[in-house]
Amino acid sequence: MERLLGGSLAGRVDDADIYLEYRVNEELVLEENVVKKASRHVSQGAGVRAQAEARTGYAHTDDISLSNLEEAARQARAIADRATTSGVLAIPSRGRAHDLYTLAEPPIVTALERKLGLLRKIDAAARAADPRISQVIASLASEEVVMLIATASGWTIGDVRPLTRLNVTVIAEENGKREIGSWGGGGRVPFDFYLEDERWTRFADEAARQAILKLRAVEAPAGTMTVVLGPGWPGILLHEAIGHGLEGDFNRKGVSAFAGRLGQKVASELVTVVDDGTIPNRRGSLNVDDEGTPTGRTVLIENGVLTAYMQDRLNARLMKMTPTGNGRRESYAHPPMPRMTNTFMLAGQDDPQDIIRSVRNGLYAVTFGGGQVDITSGKFVFSASEAYLIEDGRVTTPVKGATLIGNGPDALVRVSRVGHDLALDEGVGTCGKDGQSVPVGVGLPTIRIDGMTVGGTQV
């Protein structure tokens, strides 16, 4: 390793590293109570990176032989030719790595028979939940990633990352009408996580309940109204409305709607948002990020004031800030970028029921599908999959899925109530950026947002 970095990358670069990865994925899918898919994938490879000023050279190979690594290093360096700095700068490591997910039995090694047995029980439970359930698809994904990073400044760090996710999708049918319901969870946890507190039963019941509920959902309203978001997964609001906009790369380039706004008020004073990669066993947590920096707890917005960006090493260096442990990559085939880990809003004072009672007419949204943001204009969307009308302070009729749209820099200014019921999501989130997917977490207490646009069809 040292020979490679010393010989191949010497001189004229500001930062350099080698990332080695060995990954095993297993996917089991049960449909119609038949195992429809059983697959196992192994990938291994190395990514070599050299950086000079704002330039990055990245080469990767899935053939980890020394000659291939040397060739990759040579290609990575080719770009560093016109750098002005000479020699590699030492990057100070910020504190110790964590130990957030050492498991006695990682999910990837648990016997297939136990896993398939659970999927069969889920199938039965979801069908038993209601006679209108016509299809059940239960899937279990297990993964283990072993990574090792060596940097040119001389330190080496490794991490073993277990990850699992259980998903239940059902189709409900009634009078020729069909609907879909889905629920799931997981994290950097052992297989037995699903058996604790009968979690698997809850996932099956919840998927069935969602589908049945939608069978009687009415057209969603269209237009601007007061929206109450429930706790947990609706935290995707934060991920889209402000999370991406606070990633270091977009701010260094000045293309984020939040660029140059550190220290300014960007949210209601009820709002404090953190990105925390150090919560044990969470899907978005990491002992170290994919550049070897220990993860941390970064307060992004404190009482409404923008306090920090999320940084990887490159953008921290160029912005003269400190890396925050947010440099992440999908695999060895991708260079790292600033990414979120677990992003959530801290709890407030209000009783959730009081928050709902405070709304005369509006929308109460508790479960969401995906979201997306245009970081430059700040416009973001996220799609509700379970939502209800609020009429005279009471939650009433379920409505069909609808996209909610807003403007990042002012959406959180409109937060007028924050509940005391902070919850993190169940562990299903995957974030996409520039073609790279990474597992993330979100969280939210019940909140009220005044004046949000709901994209239904009922004018």
Added chain:
Amino acid sequence: MSGETIRPELLTDVLGRARARGATEADGFLIEEQHFSASVRLGQVDTVKHSREQRLSLRVFAGKASAAASTSDLSRDSLERVVDEATALARVTSEDPHAGLPDPNDLITAIPDLELAEQGGEELSPEAKIELARRAEAAALESDPRIANSEGAEYWDRRARYVYATSHGFARGYATTAFGLSVSPVASANGEMQRDYWYSAARHRAALEEPASIGRTAARRALRRLGGRKVKTTEVPVVFDPDTAASLIRSIAGAASGPGLYRRASFLLDRLGKRIAAPAVTIVDDGLIPRALGSRPFDGEGLATRPTVLVGEGVLESYLLDSYSARKLGLRSTHHASRDGAGVGVSTTNLMLKAGPTPPEALIGSVKNGLYVTELIGFGVNGVTGDYSRGAVGLWIENGELTYPVEEVTVAGNLLEMFGAIEGIGNDLVLRDRTVSPTLLIGRMVVAGN
């Protein structure tokens, strides 16, 4: 970069080993690709990436039970492990009467030359590739003083070889090349910023649009978004530009795909032979167009590619099926199997809605009050019900003219109703990507804003 280093015998050896381990039949894919990309931002090199990858994917059958495995490590030890893992997995999975390879007699015999790989084209130096990206971005930056920032421009190319083989002795392959150039400029005025982009992609480098032309188009798209505002919530005609209209076609293809149908998770279930769109709508999938990005000589199960009419004059004429979903539905494969490490799915080739007679200006001109959509964001499409609600960006149409830019609104409806309400089809179809459409006018949709 031109070396044909792929080793089909690796794959046939693995299939033979699977048989020896007790598999009744097996098939597999070997993919080898080389990728280069260079991005430039504000005239300076930003990121240069270079890679070489290979992957072997294997599917084995133990009678009517099957399993899949794949690896990027093609060493002998690793390949032996893949075979062992796949055959072990197949033993614990359930029997499925519909599982199995296609009939060997149905496999492709003669591979058509679709010119999917550039032959003997001069390989550009990395500096020359970087220069293409630089010229594209420079054209955007120079086109207007309000374009003062950029997310950069990127050039990329990819050379790949595929081999598909079965344990019956079938082994065929083909090579592809692809090239692309894109630019994402940022326009700003009065404290407001807007980003947009434009791109070109092609199988042969010479077919790429001129860098300066890509840059100017990207700049024009970003500039026209400046001053965007919400509109009052209303129900109006909506005109989708070719790029956003293509996303609607993709949703129809998704709902017509076998896996969603046999799971009863599609709004096109039981609609075969029925009207699902206005009579002027014809959607075809044609994977045999020479040099097109979506073309392939055969599908992921070795079945010869052939054109399929998905929707003919408004009637759903065919689903899109691989052999498994076809057997489940009591139909025949339409040769749309796609392959990834996890197994077999369905994918389209070159999917297009046929051009109509009307210039796009005339479609816009026919609208008194409505929205012209140029970008859609979010995932608000329900494939089971067809319910549709997405974030939109565009321009407001007043008395047949494009007026001010619109943002932070949603467009909502139901895909079946939307396709039924197509009142105009543009004559501006260009096969510039895998899924394309001309401009479409939909009679009525709900636009939510203030």
